[in-house]
Amino acid sequence: MKPHPNEPTFTDPVCGMKVSRRTAADQLEFDGKVYYFCAEVCRKAFEAEPEKFKHRHRQHGSRKS
Numbered sequence: 001m002k003p004h005p006n007e008p009t010f011t012d013p014v015c016g017m018k019v020s021r022r023t024a025a026d027q028l029e030f031d032g033k034v035y036y037f038c039a040e041v042c043r044k045a046f047e048a049e050p051e052k053f054k055h056r057h058r059q060h061g062s063r064k065s
């Protein structure tokens, strides 16, 4: 497998870390959108209070698509 330098990155909505599909430890589909997480603990935190983290993610506005 070739590494993709321009691989799209996603921001872990819980801790703010950048992850890609390849580096994400976990993912979760919520509200029709897929979120990627650096670790299982982050996914669990998101699952516990999705609204809280969703809003924080929105504020960032770093995603272009």
Ligand SMILES: [Zn+2]
Binding pocket: 012, 014, 015, 016, 017, 037, 038, 039, 042
């Ligand atoms: Zn995280």
